[in-house]
Amino acid sequence: MALLFRWLLRIAAGLIGLVVAGVVLVYFLASQSLPEYDQTVEVRGLTAPVEIVRDNANVPHIFGQTDPDVFFGMGYAxxxxxxxxMTIFRRTAQGRLSEVFGERTVRIDRLMRRLDLYTLALQSVEAQDDYTKSALRAYAAGVNARLAEINDQALGRGAPEMFLFNAPIAPWQPGDSLAIIKLMALQLTGHLEDEVLRARTSLMLNTPExxxxxxxxxxxxxxAALPEYASLFPNLPRYAEGVPMPTSPLSPFPKRGLAGASNAWAADPSRSASGGTLLANDPHLGFAAPSTWYLARLELQEGGLIxxxxPGVPSILIGRSxxxxxxxxxxxxxxxxxFIEQLNPQNPEQYLTPDGFKSLETRPSIIEIKGAAPITLTLRWTENGPVLPGSMYDLATVTPPGHVVSLGWTxxxxxxSSLSASMELMRSGTVREAIRAAEGFVAPSLNLTVADQETVGLKMIGAVPRRDPRHQSKGRLPSQGWRVENRWLGRAPYAANPQFVNPRGGLLGNTNNKLVERPFPNHVSYIWGDTQRVNRWQRLMQSRQVHTRDSFIEAQLDPVSPTARTLLPLIGADLWFTGQAAxxxxxERQRQIALSLLAEWNGEMNEHLPEPLIYAAWLRALQxxxxTDELGxxxxxxxxxxxxxIERVYRNVDGASAWCDVRQSAPTESCTEMARLALDDALVWIEERYGSALESLRWGDAHQATHDHPTLGKVPVLRFFVNIRQSTSGGDNTLQRxxxxxxxxxxxxxxxxxxxxGVYDFADPDSSVFITSTGQSGHFLSRHYDDMAQLWRRGEYIPMSLxxxxxxxxxxxxxxxQPAP
Structure with a gap:
């Protein structure tokens, strides 16, 4: 028995030793790719030395004798x-993820090849001005200098992920940077999906109201009234099951409601306590580790920018000089x-145009797949745009037999020339110069908020399609691609984009709210990203005569939900203090406790409070x-x-309270009954997840920020090291969104x-501050991988100084x- 015990002990010790040795080996290999920031390196492609000073937050301050040399340093950093x-961004745009990740990313690659963004990016290099072409070449040379250093010195393949995934890195080229901008455009637009959902919903409902x-x-x-989708294509079923879009963390296709948002506001000197202009900006994208954003300072010939x-793009997209x-x-x-395109029944390679049938433009494209045979796609284009598969965004559910769908997209x-416009913008010195510089911006369409020393302004930039006033669906539904009135007439003039300069009240801003009220086709959009946050912003801005940097920070971090303040009195009007003793x-007692808590709540979506969770669960269950009865x-x-x-239903706008009655039941249900039933649903769900003690609930336990690593975030054990999870305040409709x-x-x-x-004060520009949600490094062994994460969660910032x-x-x-000999 003693002998058996000794052998078991030796085996256990040996196994532990092997595990420890494995961990040490993995750590050693991964740590080889940690960059050395304090060194002198000889590189090819420079005309003079470049200095990269990394401040205590690891923000690189890049100094060179010429602008191209500075962009070289940016590429290297x-x-x-x-x-x-950067390599994942590029592979995504190229539709080449499956070469690394196998069959799980084939659907993503298929869709990206259909859009052909990478080919369009390569073609767009020639559309850039000379300054931008020079910057692109220098930036690519800087990236490639780092790649050469990694290869020459065996620096752990450049990133720890390279040991887990065999992903050879081709030299960087100028078109790669433009492809990343197009990838961002894809993540910031959602009108395609909204058109499909509107069509599917109109097929399910009987009345336009x-x-x-x-x-x-x-x-x-x-x-103005739109045609019912069924009248455009009468043979479609009321409902057809769709195909979900790829759910991989690597997918660049935004889910509905997650296609981009942001806040920005500015004050001119008349509304600033310091006497200088103020500007605040917080763009919203999907969370990931590392963050999409990378902080940097560039010292160009015209002055410093920060x-x-x-990563991958040689530009300061948001910041200050x-x-x-x-x-x-x-x-x-x-x-x-x-565009619904009608195919020729006699020849499916032809489609109907206003001038008769024409042949589809076609091109083969081969997708290499790790561990599987390659597949060949035939890419098809019409005059309106690329033909998309029915599996994308549930297009098959709204496409009649004998038809395909093509996409028009700016x-x-x-x-x-979007990058050239960005380059000119960041070298501008005044609001009007900046607005002129942004004219060449194409996609994505954005609102540019600018502040110089004396003036503030806002201009919508990017291409807007010019549509025919006779357009069948006004761009809100898929339309018949062969009808001339549905086709685009080019790009609307830049001057027609909404613009606000020197507002009379001294304040302007945007929370993705509706900017203008114009009739079609000058309407800009029928879908806007916010109807709620703007109400809170207006209240905060007008609650004081003058603002400071700190009051702008306070607004960025404001967790109060105007939606909760509006909706709770509506849906709970007949429930408060009306229940019998329980x-x-x-x-019944749980319901009374919940209602009592909500009655005394001010709508603050604070991570430490129970009320936000009760409110959010109630509204979700209520909708x-x-x-469910009407839409199935x-x-x-x-x-x-x-x-x-919810507001239309509980105010009974145009008879909207009809949603409260369950048609499949004999009784006529009231909206009060539905609110009570939904609250009970929510409380049951909360008890199953978080327990029955409502007073001890924490919103932050449910509202964790998920900064997950796109490729390693689901790997057992490793995910605990690469994912950054944080309890957070705010919600869907708060300024701290x-x-x-x-x-x-x-x-x-x-x-x-x-x-x-970021918050900028031009009375004292170096008192400006900024922060990102994770850290500067993408290397999970670096202390700069997540060193900003807790600062960000607590609402703290770092100096934004030149x-x-x-x-x-x-x-x-x-x-x-140093330039190599």
């Missing part, structure tokens, strides 16, 4: 910190249209009860609560929000790039 992220309830028009002048850009600051928000301009331009532990299986497509829908997932089993996870926050000496003080390293 990006490749030091975010090489894996009920369609306006569940897919409401933004308040303002009413929209702010955030996207000493003369001017600029921010971006999603504009929600309607930049996409779906980003599908082979002469996209013993402890009964559903589900209201729509289509109800699952409405993953987020639509505040305007934390958009929830809407999907079980964690419908309130915070998946989309402000990955960057003071060179301040950057050198306590710098984490200084890299000198």
């Amino acid at each position: 990006h490749a030091q910190d975010r090489l894996w992220q 009920r369609l306006r309830d569940i897919l409401p028009d933004i308040p303002g002048t009413g929209v 702010g955030a850009g996207i 000493n003369r001017m600051g600029w921010g971006l928000t999603a504009s929600y301009a309607d930049d996409q249209d779906l 980003a599908l331009s082979p002469r996209d 013993p402890e532990g009964t559903p 589900k009860r209201l729509i 299986p289509l109800a699952k497509e409405f993953k987020h609560v639509e505040p305007l829908f 934390g958009r929830t997932s809407g999907e079980d089993p964690n419908p309130f996870y915070n998946v989309h929000g402000a990955g960057y926050r 003071d060179t000496e301040l950057a050198r003080a306590a710098a984490v390293g200084v890299t000198v790039l």
